[in-house]
Amino acid sequence: NNTTHSISAPLWDSIYFSIVTFTTLGYGDFQPQGYLRIFASLEAILGVFFMALFVVTLSRKIMR
Numbered sequence: 001n002n003t004t005h006s007i008s009a010p011l012w013d014s015i016y017f018s019i020v021t022f023t024t025l026g027y028g029d030f031q032p033q034g035y036l037r038i039f040a041s042l043e044a045i046l047g048v049f050f051m052a053l054f055v056v057t058l059s060r061k062i063m064r
Contacts, residue, residue, distance in 0.1 A: 022047035 009017075017030045021043045032040040 018043065023051075024048060 021040050024044050024047055
């Protein structure tokens, strides 16, 4: 469990956090602090939007 409060993190931890946030899984093992919560929230919103866009595009293609 990584409980450091520094902004810098190993590259793989950052990628993992980004994927978990984008897909809105939210395991809870990493928690952004301060203003970084805004960026994590925006990434989650973008993830929901792009997943919905993917489903709509895929369903339109299948319906043809």
